[in-house]
Amino acid sequence: MTRLQTLEGFYQNHIQPYYQNAHNAERDGKPIAYVASTFPVEILQAMDITPIWPENYASVCAARQVSVRLAEIAERRGYSRDLCSYARTTIGSILTTEKDILPEGGMPKPTFLVASTAACDTHLKWFQVLSHHLKRPLYLLDSPYNITGADAENLEPHYIQQYMSQLEELITFLEKQTNTKLDKNRLRKIIELSDRTSNLWLEIQDYRRTIPAPMGARDAFSAVFFMLCIPATQTAVNFYEKLRDEVKERAKNGIGKIQNERYRLIWDNLPMWFNLKFFNYLNNLGAVTVAETFSHVWTGSLDPSKPLESLAKKYLPNFANCSVERRINLILNLAKDFHANGIILPTNWGCRMMSIGETIVKEVLYEKLGVPSLILNVDSSDWRNYNEAQVKNQIETFIETLNA
Amino acid sequence: MQILQSFKNLLHRKHIIAKTWKNQNKRPVVGWNSTYTPEEIISAINALPIRILGSMDTTTTLADAYLPRNACSFARSTFDHALKGDYNYLDGFVTSNSCDNFGKTYDLWRHYTQIPYFHFINTPHTNTPKSSEFLYYELIRFKESLEKHFKTTITNKTLQTAIKTYNENRTFLKQVYNLRRKDPPLLSGVEALEIVLSSMLTTKQAHNKLLKQLLSEVTTRPDPPKPGVRLLITGSIMDTPDLLNITETVGGIAVTDDLCTGTRYFWNLVEANKDPLEAIAKRYINKIPSPFMHDSHRERFNHIKQLIKDYDVEAVIIFLLKFCDTHMFDAPLLTEELKAEGIPVLNIEYEHTRSGIAPIKTRIEAFIEMVKGVP
Numbered sequence A: 001m002t003r004l005q006t007l008e009g010f011y012q013n014h015i016q017p018y019y020q021n022a023h024n025a026e027r028d029g030k031p032i033a034y035v036a037s038t039f040p041v042e043i044l045q046a047m048d049i050t051p052i053w054p055e056n057y058a059s060v061c062a063a064r065q066v067s068v069r070l071a072e073i074a075e076r077r078g079y080s081r082d083l084c085s086y087a088r089t090t091i092g093s094i095l096t097t098e099k100d101i102l103p104e105g106g107m108p109k110p111t112f113l114v115a116s117t118a119a120c121d122t123h124l125k126w127f128q129v130l131s132h133h134l135k136r137p138l139y140l141l142d143s144p145y146n147i148t149g150a151d152a153e154n155l156e157p158h159y160i161q162q163y164m165s166q167l168e169e170l171i172t173f174l175e176k177q178t179n180t181k182l183d184k185n186r187l188r189k190i191i192e193l194s195d196r197t198s199n200l201w202l203e204i205q206d207y208r209r210t211i212p213a214p215m216g217a218r219d220a221f222s223a224v225f226f227m228l229c230i231p232a233t234q235t236a237v238n239f240y241e242k243l244r245d246e247v248k249e250r251a252k253n254g255i256g257k258i259q260n261e262r263y264r265l266i267w268d269n270l271p272m273w274f275n276l277k278f279f280n281y282l283n284n285l286g287a288v289t290v291a292e293t294f295s296h297v298w299t300g301s302l303d304p305s306k307p308l309e310s311l312a313k314k315y316l317p318n319f320a321n322c323s324v325e326r327r328i329n330l331i332l333n334l335a336k337d338f339h340a341n342g343i344i345l346p347t348n349w350g351c352r353m354m355s356i357g358e359t360i361v362k363e364v365l366y367e368k369l370g371v372p373s374l375i376l377n378v379d380s381s382d383w384r385n386y387n388e389a390q391v392k393n394q395i396e397t398f399i400e401t402l403n404a
Numbered sequence B: 001m002q003i004l005q006s007f008k009n010l011l012h013r014k015h016i017i018a019k020t021w022k023n024q025n026k027r028p029v030v031g032w033n034s035t036y037t038p039e040e041i042i043s044a045i046n047a048l049p050i051r052i053l054g055s056m057d058t059t060t061t062l063a064d065a066y067l068p069r070n071a072c073s074f075a076r077s078t079f080d081h082a083l084k085g086d087y088n089y090l091d092g093f094v095t096s097n098s099c100d101n102f103g104k105t106y107d108l109w110r111h112y113t114q115i116p117y118f119h120f121i122n123t124p125h126t127n128t129p130k131s132s133e134f135l136y137y138e139l140i141r142f143k144e145s146l147e148k149h150f151k152t153t154i155t156n157k158t159l160q161t162a163i164k165t166y167n168e169n170r171t172f173l174k175q176v177y178n179l180r181r182k183d184p185p186l187l188s189g190v191e192a193l194e195i196v197l198s199s200m201l202t203t204k205q206a207h208n209k210l211l212k213q214l215l216s217e218v219t220t221r222p223d224p225p226k227p228g229v230r231l232l233i234t235g236s237i238m239d240t241p242d243l244l245n246i247t248e249t250v251g252g253i254a255v256t257d258d259l260c261t262g263t264r265y266f267w268n269l270v271e272a273n274k275d276p277l278e279a280i281a282k283r284y285i286n287k288i289p290s291p292f293m294h295d296s297h298r299e300r301f302n303h304i305k306q307l308i309k310d311y312d313v314e315a316v317i318i319f320l321l322k323f324c325d326t327h328m329f330d331a332p333l334l335t336e337e338l339k340a341e342g343i344p345v346l347n348i349e350y351e352h353t354r355s356g357i358a359p360i361k362t363r364i365e366a367f368i369e370m371v372k373g374v375p
């Protein structure tokens, strides 16, 4: 089992400096925004606003094994244990008085918060709670639900228009908050950069079609950080170029994540951030994850000559914002293109968006491709909702059926 | 009182009544589940819009095969009824973008039931002129979709008539609620809930008749409810009277509510407007918000505080259905704010099943005792 060299020391080399920079921005009085996934972060980047993603911070807390301790603080304040563990973890991180338990010194205090309705009810309510406790304003981008699950080319024109009008409203909000004007030229450059990052990331993904696959889920879930959090940066481009070269080289030389690849899996949604070693366990069973939906949904090509329209087209088809058809098509295509023979569909205790509808995905995938799926009851950051013995049992039984 | 029995009947015999209506009128029955569904438009095609309700007393084994354990059990219960075939008579199903559980179980309804017509209304989450405009467009789309599927036309006139009947119903319901300001209230919480729920299960014309009769008879009712600790009830959907039944047998009396099956359903009228669809869009954007709306807590909490004053409320119970995210996120703040004003609050999380509500009784009883003890 070989880890990609480009990813050695990823946390120290990339995550820590990211939080350090954000703390510096706070110290220097520069604008910082809390932002929720599926939000068009490019606009923030074009205005030199440092984005902080509570979701990313929660996953850091989970990986560092403090998420449950923080979640319990939120629970003692009345936030139900059934709520999204990302939300509980970060609400706890803000309410706690024991600041020394917080990885990377906690999230710096934001100047304002932004979220969209694209992914889940949680985003809007969670950010409302954060905004209340931090006494900072929240802008909500009202994204229409993509009812038919249309892709970028087939979106309803009216939804694109609505999204664009929301972007304009957002820009007005940001200009007021930061006392600056959005520079249209800079926005075009940012869009170009984000597009470049996205293409590089997809290129990296494509090499995973190779048998044996040169990269697994553990590396992907780390490396996706740039794509997700700071896509429009030169750092992201540089990092992905290096990663692309390494993955390409491996693919060419037939070096796989594991040499004896017996099962090629697709992993839907989130991993258990507190237990990324789980993927090593899968590797030991001869299984490698060749694609994650999480590595594909944040991508999308952007056209610098139409910045706002292309942002609408990038974010409206995100499967979190769509009916189940979109998720089915995505997984179906991944399964075909990446030669998968099994699909893992993890639920997430506090997440309706990810958990409901998996049975349809499972049925359709089996009907259309004969590829079986396994639904796993887990949680992204709260290990109290994770029963390792049971999960391993399910995995091993599932793997046996793949043999048959 | 005899008339109260009529409302109860509508609730308990809802399927039979809807089917009979359909046979007699030869017109479609359309189910809906979110308070953000503009029923007026459905009613304008002479269809019967009915709210999809669950029940506490059946197991949900059919739905359990499709839904994970962490889905809202109200959504589970209704979907289970659909799988059992209880809703086979529906000619259509309409939902709105007002809750992840609705949005995602809508996919299941589409895949696993045989209902011939489905429609999703893309309800915005913000209250701005832009979002009203967007909803207006969505309502045009909805109108056209109904016209096409049910081969009919909706005119401004039919819409205006529907609006008038709906507004009348809302006004009557408010009058009914006013009867609960008295001490003891003229209607119990259970009775009031049955009245509101039944309004969603028959035509508004028929319901208006019943309400008129109720309003004329109730002031002299020989059997008024017993006095008790005056409660405001809020939280997730309350689609059966079970919880209020429990509450009202242990010394509480629900005198008002902030529920999507209560005030949030009927509080706001559609205003007069040349363009009825525009007026409807404005009504749904501006109504007392459900918690999925952006920044809705301010307005909703103010609504609650106003009701507390107007209805002489002594204490508040927040009934939270497990996995009802939007309400669960609002509950701690609401609790804090009300307690700061000296109002006792009880938070109860429960599952939408008979066994899920059994353990609640002692907690409510203890709470009521506690409130009574406060001088």
Ligand code: SF4
Residues within 6 Å of the ligand: A055, A084, A085, A086, A087, A119, A120, A121, A122, A123, A320, A348, A350, A351, A352, A353, A354, A380
């Ligand atoms: S895990 Fe689910 S509920 Fe939580 S923020 Fe993500 S999409 Fe929303």
Ligand code: SF4
Residues within 6 Å of the ligand: B072, B073, B074, B075, B099, B100, B101, B102, B236, B237, B321, B323, B324, B325, B327
């Ligand atoms: S009870 Fe709550 S979670 Fe369930 S359908 Fe209603 S709003 Fe959604």
